[in-house]
Amino acid sequence: MITGELKSKIDRLWDAFWSGGISNPLEVIEQITYLLFIKRLDDLHTLEEKKAIRTGEPMERHIFPESCDDQGCKYDDLRWSRFAHAAPSEMFKIVSERVFPFLRTLGGDESTYSHHMKDARFTIPNPALLSRVVDMLDGLRMDDRDTMGELYEYALSKIATAGHNGQFRTPQHIIQSVVEMMAPTPTDEICDPACGTAGFLVEAGEYVRRTHPDALSDTVQQKHFHEGMFHGFDFDNTMLRIGSMNMLLHGVENPDIRYRDSLAENVSESEKYSLVMANPPFAGSIDTDSTSRDLQRLVKTKKIELLFVALTIRLLKPGGRAAVIVPDGVLFGSSKAHKEIRRILVEEHRLDGVVKLPKGTFTHHLGVPAAILLFTKTNSGGTDLVWFYEVTADGWSLDGKQTPLLSWDKLGPTPITKLTATEHDMSNLPDLVARWKERDNSERKRNRTDQSFLVEKHNIVANDYDLSLQRYRESREQQRLLEEKALRLGDFAEVFKGWVPASDLDRTERQEAVPKEVRVLHPSLLTAVLPEVGQLPVRKTGREPKRRLSSGDIVGRDLGESRHWTVLPETYEGVQAGQGLVVIRPTGHAFPPEYLVEYLSSNQAESQFPRYDVVPRIRSGGLADILIPPCDGSHISITSAMLKVKEGVKEARQILSMLDESRVKVFDNCTSSERRLRLDAAAELSALTAQNLRKQKHPYQAFQDAYPYAIARAVRRFRHSSSLQERHESAIQCVESLILSLGIVSLSLAADRGWQDLSEVTSWSESVERGGVSLGHWLGVIRAAGNFARKGGDEAAGLAQATATQKGGKGLISDLESLVSLRNKVRHGAGPRTQAEIEKSLNNIEQLMFRGLSASSFLAKAKWVYPTRLSWVPESDKFRVSALAIMGDHPDFEPLEFDASQPVGDHRLYVVSENGDRFPLAPFCVLEDCPSCLTPELYYPDRLSRSTALLKSLDRGHELESTEVFAALYSWMNP
Known part of the structure; x- marks a missing residue:
């Protein structure tokens, strides 16, 4: 393990770069990489000299030529051992004007490292900084693999804490866990098609050295280890240099680390590798025309995360194994491409396992759930049982800071000190690896209530190849309900979704003459009190729906906890359902509708709802699988009890009405002293009521x-x-x-x-x-x-x-x-x-x-709105603004309309206060679809580059670049 002294040196070195004007962590590590390579060249040249002296033969290889350069200066002066002891100004001149140009001529060397140095740039700004860096590195022995490897790893770890650039780094403990599960052997050919800093390849090499200590003693095997085992692709030259140096400092002499746009080029190395481990980009799209035809033939999609899974399948030879980290959406996405890639894994190959990782594991995608797909390429199927494991803690804080929760000897998948049961709650990684190795033995006996369990293939096929763990997890509550002989909702009721999109609604139509058959119950209208049919918006198109709502239907929202499950009265017969509504239509008489409404509104029911991604959306298919607990008594007695429950709600409304009345009476015609008495009475009544209500309601619900x-x-x-x-x-x-x-x-x-x-x-x-x-x-x-x-x-x-x-x-x-x-x-x-x-x-x-x-609380009174349409209303001499209210905890924002004397810009955020005062939030806040999780998010500007503004989301740490915000900010700051 790296010592505190070495850590301190790296920290001081980092501070020196920062104070010297280089704050980009990638640039820092790149300059360190160059200097380490220069030092290695000198060490290699020294070895050649010693060999020549020992054998009495001439040197076989002159890394630094014996001749002079164009300026008549000896190349020998470019060696680290020469310039490292020169005065700072002279050292700076030699390195900047001679050493780096020399580096760029080494492309003819066949080694991986020389190839990546051909465009080396020297950016250290002054002699003082260069001297400090050289002094720090001068005492390091390049042949001490353990020290150099750990030192470089520690330096690389600083990339992960550097904001936007952290996207290139996978946490070391996650890499170690994947490698422990994959257990590479000395005969494997290992590939990472999105290698970045080569973390997976480095850890695989360390694993082979540790578990097969005799493997490198064989000449053939040693050559394979240094030149044929490790293959990494990336299309970022900086990453290639850093990854290559990482491999070198961990003792791999000439790995295959090369430039390649893995998704754009056809897979020329199809079925070449026995093991693929990767953490490819989480999300985004690529133009179909720019994508490899090989991959498009396997799965037609623009989604980067799906294409990388397809690429992995292509790269593997039959019998090869893979571990690929993917965003959660790959597990349950409903698009044709999502389903097809999952079908291929299950039906055409062998899906071995799915590991769900905790939110916050990756600092650059804070809050975005991720998972590890583990599979074997067979080309002939073979999936029987799929192993699922939910990692709830990985030993580090999940806040983007990555603070260790345990002492160093208890971190990672193979801790030196065994963890206690309490410490397991802080790090599941040792348990993850142990259970994975037992998936064909003791794991088969586990229940679906456990942290890990196995699921039969036919069950996965029946669920449309859904691979989300929650789809198959059974809570202890579900177990109890099964023992109680609870009934499945889908066995006595039909569950379906609303169908009318919000864009098809005309909210201006309120005439009683409009028939209810063209009116739509939109989910945003579901509140504690069901609106009158005459208040519902009208569907613009006269298209006849396949279904209509019926009296007795139970409706609720598919998003958010405030679903307001409601039994529809007869007046709603024939009304249409808006998208975002879930409709339950009882087909039997197992339970009274009022009982179903109360249970669906309970926490017990909520805990059964299958959820997807960060947003707690439920789907009709998943809702049909929840269990409804029985209740003794006749339907009449149960319904009577439910009505008594509603009496409390009615009473609460009466109290609210009384409070409003007492507030209004304060300002009725009266004397000053009487007004004060009324005010005190209303205040005391309101305070007493509020005090009692707080005991019954969660205090944060209003926020x-x-x-x-x-x-x-x-x-x-x-x-x-x-x-x-x-x-x-x-x-x-x-x-x-x-x-x-x-x-x-x-x-x-x-x-x-x-x-x-x-x-x-x-x-x-x-x-x-x-x-x-x-x-x-x-x-x-x-x-x-x-x-x-x-x-x-x-x-x-x-x-x-x-x-x-x-x-x-x-x-x-x-x-x-x-x-x-x-x-x-x-x-x-x-x-x-x-x-x-x-x-x-x-x-x-x-x-x-x-x-x-x-x-x-003024934030709740002044709405944040997002105008979508502007029209002129001659009668009022004002503009009619159609907008979305960006309020509440769900993204199906409530539509609203308001009049404005001045026009407002479409698709820009505004604040509209109670008195009609409004002002734009842009460019300090914008609403954009997140490229990581594909949901709308609010972004604010954090810093400016030369031509773009780096935006961050207000509550999830996601990032976005915007030239439009940059232009607006720059114009505002420089009027």
Whole structure:
């Protein structure tokens, strides 16, 4: 293991590069790679010299020629051992003007490393930095494989913590786990078609050395190990250089690491490799015309993740094995290509296993679930039982910081010290490897309630080749229901989806004369009270649907927890169902409809719903499989009890009506003293009612239902976190979403009101240009905008009052300052480690977070909207704006309309306050489809490059580049 002293040296070296003006971690590691290669050349030349002296024969190979260069200078002066001891200015001149040009002439050398040095660039800016770097590297022995390999790995690990560039690095513990499961042998030919830094190939080499210590003693086997075993492709030359050096420093002399656009070129090496391990790009599309015809013949798609699975199949020889990391969507995607690639794995080859990884495993795709597909190429089928395992913890924090949760001797798939049962909850990796090796033995006895289990092929085929673990996992609640002889919903009811798209609705039509047969129940209209049929929107087209709603149907939303399951009355007979609605039509009399509604609304039912991706969407097929528990008694008695339950709801509505009435009466005609008495009475009544209601309702539900999208999603994750660590991390993410949302509103107000000269706004602009905005900068903008608005008597959509300082210096700003301080400690590695510390920290954060959310209630009153259509209404002399309300925790945003005296831009975000005041959020916030998870997300600008703005999502850490936002920001900052 790398020592603390070496780590400290690398850290100091990194700091030196940073202070010297090189902040891009890829550029840092690239310059280190060049220098290590130069040092290796000198070591090789020295070995040749010693060999010549020992044998008395002339040198066979002069790496540094005996001749002179064009300037009449000896090539011998370019050796590391010569220039390393020169004065800094002289060293800088030699390296920049002579050594690097010499490197670029080595392309004729047949080694992998020389080939990748042909376009070497020297970017170290000054002699002082070069001298420090050379001094640090000078004492390292290149022939010490263990030390050099671990040193380079540690340097590479810094790429993973460097934001956008971290996409090139797979966590080392995940690589090790995959290699342990694949167990490469000395005879394997191993390929990674998206090799990056060659992590899988390096770890495979280390595994072979460790488990087959005698294998390299054979001359033929040794040649195979150094020249024929390892093959890696990438289309990034920087990655090829880094990957090649990584292999070299781990003792592989001449691996096949080469430039190749794996998806664009035809698979010339079809059926060549016995083992493929890869973590290809998670998502995205590639033009069909640019894709290999070999791959298109296997599966016709533009999806990169599917094409890489197809490529893996092509590369494997019959009997070859593969482990490919894929986004969760590959397991359950409903497109033709998704189903076909899964069918091929199950029917034409042997699918061995599916390992579900926890969210946050990959820092560059924080929050996006991923899985490992493990299969064997047979060309003749062979899938019998498929092994599933759910990794819930991998030993590191899942917050993007990758902080170890255990001591170093207990991390990884093969820890030095055995883990206890409690420590297993922090790292499942040793258990993952152990169970994988037993999948043909003891694993066959496991139930589907366990962390791992096996599923029969016919079951997978029956589920349309769905490979999501939750599809086959049986909860203990389901086991109990089976023992209780519960009934499957699909056995006594028909379940189907709504069919009318939102784009086919005309929401302006409200006349009673319009027949209900053309009206549509859209899921957004499902609330605690079912709307009257006459209030439903009208379908624009007269197309006759295959189905219509019937009285007695049970309807609910397919997205979000507030599904509002409802039994339709007779008045809804013949109405149509909008997309996003789930319809349950009982075909038997097993249960009263009212009982089904209550059960479907319960947490027990929710726990059975099959979910997909980050969004808790349910599907009709999965809903049909849930179990409905029996209830003793006749249908009449059960229905009667259900009606009594509804009496409470009715009573609550009456209380609300009474509270509203008492509030209105405060301002009826009366004297000042009477008005005060009425106000106190209404306040006491309201406070007493609220106090009792809080005991019955989750306090965060209001934030989840009514706040802007990013905050609402973060609150949902916090509410439904399954462990203490996950809840702590979700609280931090919720804090970040709240501050960013407030900051975006504040910055947008500043731009709209012309407050660019505020020092905090200027500081924010400078930080964007310098390379990154901290939460402290956002908080400064919030504080400044609120103060300036109050001084000028501007309500600022509610920001002015919300940010006002209360008695004792308390208030929203004070709470946010405390939250930023706590958050920074966690993000900078000084956060809690033990269970008790995490619990204490969570308690502090949650108190402040709840107060901060409550004090920001103006966010729920001023809607974030996304205009989709603008039309002129002559009668009102105004513009009619059709838009989506970007509020609540689900992406099927509620459609709305409002009138505007001035036109608004289509497809740009705005804030519309209660009094009709509005201002644009762009370019400080934009709504875009995420290229990783393909769902709409809110993005804010984090930093600017030369021509693009790097955007980050408010609540998930995803990133996006935008030239349009760059242009708008640049224009605003440079008027």
